[in-house]
Amino acid sequence: MAHDQITVDAQLLHQLFLRDTKDEALAKLLESVLNQILQAQATEQLRAEPYERTEERQGYRNGTYPHQLT
Structure with a gap:
């Protein structure tokens, strides 16, 4: 298997540390990585x-298109 580089949006990482948006940010981060x-x-x-x-x-x-995590 090839080694690929995953890129992460800095804004999503920042939202992971905010109390109000933690769950939503984690879901969006996971969705981005999986896509x-x-x-x-x-x-x-x-x-x-x-x-x-x-x-x-x-x-x-x-x-092909990006899939939305549910």
């Missing part, structure tokens, strides 16, 4: 970034 993992897995599976055309490409990214 990045899904994108990385799709890239690894297809052997190509979105819209990248290469000889090694193994398929298509039909209809």
Whole structure:
């Protein structure tokens, strides 16, 4: 498995330390991380970034979108 870098919004990190928005911020942080993992897995599976055309490409990214955590 490839090692990918997860980026985190500084505003979400700041909200984790505020009393009133802690649960909502944690949910948004988890959602962001999971969506990045899904994108990385799709890239690894297809052997190509979105819209990248290469000889090694193994398929298509039909209809991908960020998923909302419920």
